[in-house]
Amino acid sequence: MAQPENLLYSKEHEWVKIDGDIATVGITEYAQSSLGDIVYVELPKTGAHVVQFGNIGVVESVKAVSDLFTPVGGEVVEVNTELDGDPALVNREPFAGGWMLKVRLSDASETARLLSPSAYEQLIAEEAH
Amino acid sequence: MSRLASDHTFSPIIFEQGQEGRGSRYVESGGAPTGFLPPEALRADLPLPDNTELDVVRHFTRLSARTFGIDLGFYPLGSCTMKYNPRVNDAMAELPALRDLHPWTPDDLAQGALQIMWELERSLCSLFGMAAFSLNPSAGAHAELTALLIAKKYFKDRGETRRGTVIVPDTAHGTNPASAAMCGFKVLSLRSDARGRVSVDALKNVLGADTAVCMMTNPNTLGLFEDHIHEISRAVHEAGGLMYYDGANANALMGNARPGDMGFDLMHLNLHKTFTIPHGGGGAGHGPVGVAAHLVEYLPIPYVRARAKAGADPSAAPSDRMEFRLDFDLPHSVGPVRSFWSNFAHAVRALAYIYANGAEGLAAVSQLAVLNANYLRVRVRDFLDTPYDEICRHEFVASAQALKRETGVKALDIAKALLDRGFMAPTIYFPLIVAEALMIEPTETESKETLDEFVAALREIVSLAKSDPGTILAAPERTVVGRLDETRAARQPDLRWYPHAETPANPN
Numbered sequence: 146m147a148q149p150e151n152l153l154y155s156k157e158h159e160w161v162k163i164d165g166d167i168a169t170v171g172i173t174e175y176a177q178s179s180l181g182d183i184v185y186v187e188l189p190k191t192g193a194h195v196v197q198f199g200n201i202g203v204v205e206s207v208k209a210v211s212d213l214f215t216p217v218g219g220e221v222v223e224v225n226t227e228l229d230g231d232p233a234l235v236n237r238e239p240f241a242g243g244w245m246l247k248v249r250l251s252d253a254s255e256t257a258r259l260l261s262p263s264a265y266e267q268l269i270a271e272e273a274h
Numbered sequence: 275m276s277r278l279a280s281d282h283t284f285s286p287i288i289f290e291q292g293q294e295g296r297g298s299r300y301v302e303s304g305g306a307p308t309g310f311l312p313p314e315a316l317r318a319d320l321p322l323p324d325n326t327e328l329d330v331v332r333h334f335t336r337l338s339a340r341t342f343g344i345d346l347g348f349y350p351l352g353s354c355t356m357k358y359n360p361r362v363n364d365a366m367a368e369l370p371a372l373r374d375l376h377p378w379t380p381d382d383l384a385q386g387a388l389q390i391m392w393e394l395e396r397s398l399c400s401l402f403g404m405a406a407f408s409l410n411p412s413a414g415a416h417a418e419l420t421a422l423l424i425a426k427k428y429f430k431d432r433g434e435t436r437r438g439t440v441i442v443p444d445t446a447h448g449t450n451p452a453s454a455a456m457c458g459f460k461v462l463s464l465r466s467d468a469r470g471r472v473s474v475d476a477l478k479n480v481l482g483a484d485t486a487v488c489m490m491t492n493p494n495t496l497g498l499f500e501d502h503i504h505e506i507s508r509a510v511h512e513a514g515g516l517m518y519y520d521g522a523n524a525n526a527l528m529g530n531a532r533p534g535d536m537g538f539d540l541m542h543l544n545l546h547k548t549f550t551i552p553h554g555g556g557g558a559g560h561g562p563v564g565v566a567a568h569l570v571e572y573l574p575i576p577y578v579r580a581r582a583k584a585g586a587d588p589s590a591a592p593s594d595r596m597e598f599r600l601d602f603d604l605p606h607s608v609g610p611v612r613s614f615w616s617n618f619a620h621a622v623r624a625l626a627y628i629y630a631n632g633a634e635g636l637a638a639v640s641q642l643a644v645l646n647a648n649y650l651r652v653r654v655r656d657f658l659d660t661p662y663d664e665i666c667r668h669e670f671v672a673s674a675q676a677l678k679r680e681t682g683v684k685a686l687d688i689a690k691a692l693l694d695r696g697f698m699a700p701t702i703y704f705p706l707i708v709a710e711a712l713m714i715e716p717t718e719t720e721s722k723e724t725l726d727e728f729v730a731a732l733r734e735i736v737s738l739a740k741s742d743p744g745t746i747l748a749a750p751e752r753t754v755v756g757r758l759d760e761t762r763a764a765r766q767p768d769l770r771w772y773p774h775a776e777t778p779a780n781p782n
Contacts, residue, residue: 184761
């Protein structure tokens with residue numbers, strides 16, 4: 146499956162969309178498919194400071210509880226409150242309505258440590274073997 | 275009656291049946307004892323159901339017919355060892371002399387009960403190669419916590435307080451990291467190798483002065499024997515750590531291999547799994563903790579001690595030549611871990627099972643459990659992937675990953691469809707290292723005919739997934755409540771009855 150081209154990816158299966166100094170973060174199609182039905186998403190509070198690749202919350206599916214990591218560091222300026230009432234939105238629209246948080250980047254050069262769409266696709270091809 | 279019996283979805287709860295004055299009241303109004311509680315602790319009313327005895331009997335009999343258990347059908351729930359529980363065990367536990375014994379009975383009037391506990395402890399030591407067992411913990415996770423408390427105190431007494439890390443392979447049961455975290459340890463997850471085992475090299479890379487305990491299950495949750503166990507134990511011991519054996523999979527080992535001989539210092543058993551005690555649905559468990567000689571003084575209190583009676587004939591039966599007591603004075607003990615002394619009725623059941631089988635019988639039990647699992651494995655691999663495909667122990671793991679890609683039918687859907695066909699589902703999505711995992715443990719008590727019926731049902735489901743996936747995605751249809759919305763069932767469970775005046779608008 147092709148990954149959306151306008152995004153960057155982490156090894157932990159998060160995507161990030163850079164728009165000026167604001168980064169929107171979510172989990173990938175591959176991640177939601179592996180997790181199965183998502184029943185709860187725990188996110189940091191608006192205003193929290195997060196560091197790149199740090200643990201910022203959990204995603205709970207009917208299978209397991211998984212840690213959520215942020216692919217970029219900075220200040221959380223918005224979280225997707227719709228996920229409170231409808232966590233399955235992450236399953237239905239992982240790259241759109243299922244976004245999780247927006248971060249004001251503290252260091253734009255951090256994005257150099259993320260994966261391109263093709264590199265990420267190679268990663269999941271290896272994981273799926 | 276017919277209305278209730280024929281309707282599969284509707285059954286009023288006991289509070290909604292009967293009416294005031296209908297019931298058989300055994301306590302007369304005003305006849306209850308008074309003065310036990312201060313007035314402010316007393317409630318003005320207590321709205322209890324008011325039903326006839328017949329209504330109550332029918333209600334609960336009807337409910338019992340809606341549930342599923344090992345007494346109704348095959349229950350291949352991986353790592354749970356859902357085997358037949360011989361009724362003779364219950365008959366022994368129900369003997370009035372045992373059943374009616376109060377836990378505060380003085381030791382000299384409870385010699386028989388203490389002897390049962392002692393003989394069970396000695397039997398477990400012999401079967402698993404440990405120096406002593408505490409029968410106190412009530413279940414597996416409780417036993418893990420108890421054992422980790424023992425390890426913590428042991429290191430503290432030795433001045434090794436920097437040992438704060440517990441190593442847990444990624445094939446471990448989920449309770450292992452949870453117990454370690456609960457006990458204040460840092461958890462380090464160890465990736466298994468391409469053969470599904472702990473890699474000795476990877477382990478050596480993480481061992482150090484901070485290593486406290488390495489928690490392992492052997493065979494592991496892939497059903498595979500950790501064949502480098504001696505090297506693993508040696509490496510952990512050389513680093514100054516302790517080895518812990520999670521006994522959830524002990525049904526593969528009895529009488530064939532002993533954790534003590536593999537180098538484990540601590541272990542637990544789930545008597546309710548391996549030693550045939552009815553479990554599941556939250557029923558009482560029993561999780562004895564075993565220790566090697568250097569940890570005996572750390573066991574929880576009380577601990578059953580036996581000693582020779584003065585002047586007794588050494589060839590007499592234990593009950594004539596020995597006396598038993600509860601020892602509350604272990605100087606290094608982690609203390610009490612529960613009220614009273616153990617789930618004693620379960621100790622009776624387990625000992626009855628051990629004596630009915632004997633050492634050779636128990637060895638045969640484990641061999642048959644392994645044989646049944648391998649029979650299922652080679653039949654199931656005809657139509658489902660079986661990663662790590664080699665001779666397994668008491669269970670094996672199949673994967674629906676390829677089927678999901680091809681048809682959209684997941685492990686979860688296969689599990690639901692099995693319910694429609696009269697089987698309990700296997701454990702699914704565990705262990706986490708196998709995508710779309712189905713973890714199947716048949717146990718030794720199932721016949722070849724039952725295993726064949728299960729294979730046929732599974733084969734039919736996989737075949738339907740390819741020809742008509744919609745029918746599998748809609749399953750189950752023949753169960754009491756049909757297919758649940760998984761998200762809502764997890765987030766908005768409707769579990770509690772409220773008198774109508776108190777019904778909250780939104781329970782969440």
